[in-house]
Amino acid sequence: MYVVTAAEMAEIDRMASRDYFVPSIVLMENAGLRVTESIRRYFGGRVAGKRVLIFAGKGNNGGDGLVVARHLHNEGAEVKVFLLARPEDLRGDPRTNLEIYQKMGGKIFPILEQSHLQRADISLLYADLVVDAIFGTGFKGAALGLTGEVIKLINNAGKPIVAVDLPSGLDADTGQVHGPCIKATWTVTFALPKRGLVLEPGATLAGELEVVDIGIPRRLIESRNLRLRLLTPAWCREQLKPRDPSSHKGNFGHVLVVGGSQGMVGAVALAALGALRAGAGLVTAAVPRSLQDVLAAKTTEVMTRGLPEMPGGVLSREALPYILELLEKCTVLAIGPGLSRDKTTVSLVLELLPQVRCPVVIDADALNALAEDRKYLREAEKEAVLTPHPGEMARLIETTTAQVQADRLGVATRAAQDWRVTVVLKGARTIIASPSGEAFINPTGNPGMATAGSGDVLTGVVAGLIAQGLPVPVAAALGAYIHGAAGDYAARTQGQQGLVAGDLLNYLPRVFRKLEARTEKTCLGKGLPL
Ligand SMILES: NC(=O)C1=CN([C@@H]2O[C@H](COP(=O)(O)OP(=O)(O)OC[C@H]3O[C@@H](n4cnc5c(N)ncnc54)[C@H](O)[C@@H]3O)[C@@H](O)[C@H]2O)[C@@H](O)CC1
Ligand SMILES: Nc1ncnc2c1ncn2[C@@H]1O[C@H](COP(=O)(O)OP(=O)(O)O)[C@@H](O)[C@H]1O
Ligand SMILES: [K+]
Numbered sequence: 001m002y003v004v005t006a007a008e009m010a011e012i013d014r015m016a017s018r019d020y021f022v023p024s025i026v027l028m029e030n031a032g033l034r035v036t037e038s039i040r041r042y043f044g045g046r047v048a049g050k051r052v053l054i055f056a057g058k059g060n061n062g063g064d065g066l067v068v069a070r071h072l073h074n075e076g077a078e079v080k081v082f083l084l085a086r087p088e089d090l091r092g093d094p095r096t097n098l099e100i101y102q103k104m105g106g107k108i109f110p111i112l113e114q115s116h117l118q119r120a121d122i123s124l125l126y127a128d129l130v131v132d133a134i135f136g137t138g139f140k141g142a143a144l145g146l147t148g149e150v151i152k153l154i155n156n157a158g159k160p161i162v163a164v165d166l167p168s169g170l171d172a173d174t175g176q177v178h179g180p181c182i183k184a185t186w187t188v189t190f191a192l193p194k195r196g197l198v199l200e201p202g203a204t205l206a207g208e209l210e211v212v213d214i215g216i217p218r219r220l221i222e223s224r225n226l227r228l229r230l231l232t233p234a235w236c237r238e239q240l241k242p243r244d245p246s247s248h249k250g251n252f253g254h255v256l257v258v259g260g261s262q263g264m265v266g267a268v269a270l271a272a273l274g275a276l277r278a279g280a281g282l283v284t285a286a287v288p289r290s291l292q293d294v295l296a297a298k299t300t301e302v303m304t305r306g307l308p309e310m311p312g313g314v315l316s317r318e319a320l321p322y323i324l325e326l327l328e329k330c331t332v333l334a335i336g337p338g339l340s341r342d343k344t345t346v347s348l349v350l351e352l353l354p355q356v357r358c359p360v361v362i363d364a365d366a367l368n369a370l371a372e373d374r375k376y377l378r379e380a381e382k383e384a385v386l387t388p389h390p391g392e393m394a395r396l397i398e399t400t401t402a403q404v405q406a407d408r409l410g411v412a413t414r415a416a417q418d419w420r421v422t423v424v425l426k427g428a429r430t431i432i433a434s435p436s437g438e439a440f441i442n443p444t445g446n447p448g449m450a451t452a453g454s455g456d457v458l459t460g461v462v463a464g465l466i467a468q469g470l471p472v473p474v475a476a477a478l479g480a481y482i483h484g485a486a487g488d489y490a491a492r493t494q495g496q497q498g499l500v501a502g503d504l505l506n507y508l509p510r511v512f513r514k515l516e517a518r519t520e521k522t523c524l525g526k527g528l529p530l
Contacts, residue, residue, distance in 0.1 A: 001211065001235075002226040003441060004192045006137035006172040012191065012216055012224060020217045025093045027190075028060060030214035032067020032097075035164055035188045038210055039072065039129065042162070042186075048076035053120075053127045055111075055150060056094075057134040057168070058085035063094030064164045065133020070101045081108050082120050084134060084147060111150060120150065124157035132161055132182045134168035137194060142179025143169045151180040163187040166194060167205045174407070175202030183207075191216045198230050198441045199408065200428045228409070228439050231432075231481045237515050239470060239478050249281030253331035253467025257460065258323055259364075260287035261345070262313025264338030265294050267364065267456040270501050271337045272302040274460025277508040278479065280467040283460075286326060288313050314342040320352055332359045334463035336366030337456040346372055359383040359466050363459040364392070371395040377419040384421040385462055385476045389455060393425055413439050422473045424462070426455060430480045434473035442477070444484030448496025449504070457504045458483045485511045 004012070016022045040047055054069045056062035066081065073079045081101065087108070090098050102108060109119055124130070132154065134147065143151055151169055154161060161184045166172055169181030175196040187206040189197055196202035197209055229235070244251070255275040260268040265287065272285040282303070287295050289306030290313050296304045305326060308318035327333060333356055339345050349369035353360065353376045360382065362370065367388050370377055374396075386396075390408075394401045397415060404411050405427070412425040416433035425431040430442040461483050465475035486507035490499050493507075 001230045001232050002192050002221065003195050003198055003228045003230050004226060005195055008224065008226065009137050009172075009192065009194060012220060015220055016216050020220055022215060022217070025096060027214050027216070028063050028093045028097070029067055031064045031165070031190050031212075032071065034190070034212035034214060035064065035068045035131070035162065036071040038186070038188045038212070039068070039131070039162060040075075042129070042160070047072055049078065050128045051078045051126055052080075052129045052131060053123055054079060054081045054131040055134050055154065056081055056083050058089050058094065059136070059138045060094060061133050061136030061138065061164055061168075062090070063097050064136070065131055066094060066097035066101050068131055068133065068164070069106055070097065070104065073101070073104060073106050079106060080123055081106065082111050082123075082150075083108050084111050084150060086110065086112065111146065114146070114149075117146075117149060117153060121153055121157075124153065124159060127157070127159050130154055130157065130159050130161045131164060132168050132184060133164040134182075136165035137172045139166070139168065139170070139172065143181070144179060148180040151182055155180070155183050160185040163206065165189050166196065167202075170196050170202050170205055172196045175199030176406070177201060177205070181205055186210060188212055190214045192221065193230055195228065195409065198429060198443060203429060203443070227437055228441065231440050231442050231444075231477055233515060236478055236481050239474050240512075240515055242516070252279055252281030253464075253469065254282040254284065254329060255280045255460070255463045255467045256323075256326050256330040256333050257283065257285045257337065257463070258315075258333065258335045259337040259339045260285075260291050260295065261315070261338055261340035261342070262288070262291070264340065265291050265298070267338030267453060269295060269298045269302070270453045270456035270505070271334055271363075271460035271463070272299055273505050274457040274508070275334065275464035275467065276301050276460075277505050278461040278464025278468075278482070279512070280464035283464075284326060284330065286319075286323060288315055310342070310344050312342075314340050314345050315348055316344055317348050317351070319348060323352060324355060327356060327358060330358060332361065332463050332466040334361040334363070334459050336363035337459055339365035339369075341365050341368050345369070350376065353382075354380050356382070359385070359472050361385045361387065361459050361463045361466070363387045363455065367392045367396060377421070382421065383472050385424060385466075385472055386415075386419075386421055387424040387426060387455065387459055387462065387476075389426045409439065409441075413437065422476045424458070424476050424480055426458070430484065432473070432477040432480055436473070438473065440477040440480075442480040442484055444481055445487050446484075446491045446496055448491045448499035449484070449487040451500055453501030454483075454487070454504060457501050461508065482508065482511050482515075485514075
């Protein structure tokens, strides 16, 4: 499902009218009808007698709200429209809908000064539902003054809120807020999700996200060459091919995991088992020799190799020829989990990577090694996936974690194109950016996954999917979705607090089964319908 900026959406709206002759008031009517349908479902099919407050701004978002007011009023709901503008300030489609609504006897209450807030506050006490139609994609900056007061009043009323297109006060392009913002119970957004609805904190402020069709021609949307998509179960299902009955494990690839150091064996075990749980045919884990037995004891199905090490149990430069020899039999390399940032290991990584001929997943301390010398990133021809969390990303591009988090999409897409790699920028709403300029936003996952080792599992899952022949960017996106969905499944079953990385391994098979079950249900923002 494509995700758009406010400008892209406005251009699509404009072209719908200009090039496809769809009158804008028809789009507005469809938008208002879809919101009305959603509200009717919310009330179990009947709106008669329900007390609904509609807060309308002066633009087209407010226009949508007036369409909703008209239909609810017509169906016997008790509707009050609080208009944050003077009627004479409304123009065009919103003005038309205001006049129709008033002609039908609909009630309008202006909110133009502080004293008007009183009536709104009292009405909120008795309301069954609030409709937020103050701002949509035309919003800029921060809601100050009276508007900000109204948004806070609505949020503090403790009533269910449905946001029209976007929660008012949200930046449609970044998902950031710079002032008061509606915290919606659910959001009905038109045609395509806006970026701000699928990036935090916007994704949380939007509540449950419903994307509705308002009659924008599909051919118009497809002609726009949009580059950003929200991962959905439907897309994931398309990437997973059923297994040929005559398959053998060689068909599903061989992953080599290189990592580990004294005290950090578990990371390698999690990555190796993650690759197996993702369906790889064979997995070999290569660790400093003194750790090999421990690892073998922890991972029955994983083949293990001991490598030359330094005192203290970190890989030495002598490990290089052994790794290159192992790679001759492998489909994909995953390097980094538990490696340590020892300078010997750093130089091993920097010497090894340019010689790797197969796809490679670079995580954790291997990323930290690249932060010491970006030559490989800048120059080497490679098929690589980098899986940094925001801190590792900040080190790689020599900035701060806060700056990475302020523009996750921009940071990931620029890095992917500069380095010609796939970048998986982890965190809430992981971004997957490919060298081609395409990018995905992953809606699955939860804070329960902010626990040691969950990134190691992701490394393994991505490598396991590459081993089975998926294109590198597809394996990275699919892996992120499935990994997060396993986390969601685990959190639903046993809560977030007690979730540990090993739990993800147990839930991965159930996520694959759900996807294979082909139950056609697209669930936005909350991952798989588990
Ligand atoms: N054909 C179309 O263009 C359609 C547009 N639709 C609706 O139209 C919305 C976009 O409408 P508009 O572009 O008119 O703008 P909005 O209705 O989102 O915003 C209303 C007005 O608020 C003002 N404003 C912006 N930032 C402000 C701030 N910080 N403080 C105070 N005032 C501020 C602006 O002057 C803006 O015109 C969409 O979100 C959607 O709800 C839908 O009806 C679908 C059809
Ligand atoms: N708040 C969150 N919401 C969703 N996913 C999260 C959240 N916090 C962490 N995660 C996921 O958990 C994993 C954490 O990875 P990482 O930070 O590398 O952990 P580690 O390095 O301990 O393995 C990533 O896949 C990340 O997307
Ligand atoms: K709104």
